[in-house]
Amino acid sequence: MSRAGRRTIVMLTGLALAGLASWLLGCGGSSVGSVGGPSDGEGLKVVATTSVLADIAQQVAGDRFRIEALIPPGTDPHSFEPTPGDLRRIVGADLVIVNGAGLEGDLEDYLNDVDESSIVVASEGLTSRTPAPGEPGHVADGEEHAEEAEEDADEQAHEGEADPHFWLDPVLVRTYVQNIAAAFERADPTHAAEYAAGAEAFDRELTELDAWTSEQVAALPAERRKLVMNHASHGYWADRYGFDVVGAVIPSVSTGSAPTARDLAELLETIEREGVPAIFVQTGENPRLASQIAADTGIAVVDDLYTGSLSETDGVAPSYLEMMRYNTERIVEALKP
Numbered sequence: 105m106s107r108a109g110r111r112t113i114v115m116l117t118g119l120a121l122a123g124l125a126s127w128l129l130g131c132g133g134s135s136v137g138s139v140g141g142p143s144d145g146e147g148l149k150v151v152a153t154t155s156v157l158a159d160i161a162q163q164v165a166g167d168r169f170r171i172e173a174l175i176p177p178g179t180d181p182h183s184f185e186p187t188p189g190d191l192r193r194i195v196g197a198d199l200v201i202v203n204g205a206g207l208e209g210d211l212e213d214y215l216n217d218v219d220e221s222s223i224v225v226a227s228e229g230l231t232s233r234t235p236a237p238g239e240p241g242h243v244a245d246g247e248e249h250a251e252e253a254e255e256d257a258d259e260q261a262h263e264g265e266a267d268p269h270f271w272l273d274p275v276l277v278r279t280y281v282q283n284i285a286a287a288f289e290r291a292d293p294t295h296a297a298e299y300a301a302g303a304e305a306f307d308r309e310l311t312e313l314d315a316w317t318s319e320q321v322a323a324l325p326a327e328r329r330k331l332v333m334n335h336a337s338h339g340y341w342a343d344r345y346g347f348d349v350v351g352a353v354i355p356s357v358s359t360g361s362a363p364t365a366r367d368l369a370e371l372l373e374t375i376e377r378e379g380v381p382a383i384f385v386q387t388g389e390n391p392r393l394a395s396q397i398a399a400d401t402g403i404a405v406v407d408d409l410y411t412g413s414l415s416e417t418d419g420v421a422p423s424y425l426e427m428m429r430y431n432t433e434r435i436v437e438a439l440k441p
């Protein structure tokens with residue numbers, strides 16, 4: 105897992121972590137050790153970082169207990185700043201479900217320090233993809249960024265940033281489901297059969313979603329399957345459904361950096377050379393730059409995909425399955441000839 109992507113988040117969470125530290129001191133360090141299995145027989149207390157993860161985990165849990173998301177709908181998880189209240193919810197939970205692979209940044213390291221047995225890393229066992237030549241974040245052999253190497257003298261700057269967006273490929277979400285079900289079964293063995301049944305049912309939904317998505321994108325000719333996203337969020341989705349990620353407004357798998365003037369000039373050139381039909385922005389991101397580039401190149405901008413967060417319950421993407429179907433429909437609609 106890359107540490108490079110966490111640099112910006114470390115600063116953001118520093119304050120909140122200091123808040124937790126003093127809270128823990130106030131309660132006595134031993135309170136951390138009390139986090140464990142269900143104590144009152146009313147079901148596990150489970151929190152997940154994102155609303156997407158909470159929904160996936162809820163499918164496994166069924167009616168047994170309710171999973172809360174820490175990050176509110178419409179909020180970009182890359183810039184998650186846990187409040188002392190969030191950290192108290194984390195410490196008070198039997199299980200904390202995180203995406204991992206750097207999505208939650210500094211929080212992830214911190215959680216492992218607190219109580220490893222209560223943390224469920226949904227993406228455990230999955231390997232980060234490596235950006236292909238021509239994609240944002242691609243590092244050619246022998247090519248390194250001198251400035252970055254200086255800044256991160258203690259880090260492996262030549263190692264690409266891990267891409268945490270596994271959940272945008274429904275086939276990879278099957279691994280999330282297995283990891284979550286295994287954690288529920290371990291923490292609450294009495295109801296293991298229910299969790300296994302929930303996982304199996306949702307696994308079937310994922311297989312259906314995958315088949316449905318393949319059918320939808322079949323309408324697009326190969327030369328229209330070119331993605332420019334606001335940040336490099338759709339690599340796994342592109343790999344699964346035969347698209348090329350030809351650029352990103354923020355050329356990174358996170359949203360914590362800003363493009364340089366040269367990055368933007370290159371993107372304009374790519375859009376024109378490749379005949380890219382549209383730019384896609386996710387809710388929770390600032391669409392200003394993408395809109396500007398779309399206007400400059402005379403192409404469409406679609407600024408309402410859901411990737412890092414579900415919509416509110418009365419919105420267009422209140423569940424993982426609905427979010428994925430909605431995004432595919434928007435993408436196909438914008439890219440079709």
Ligand SMILES: [Zn+2]
Nearest residue numbers: 337357358412
């Ligand atoms: Zn993202």
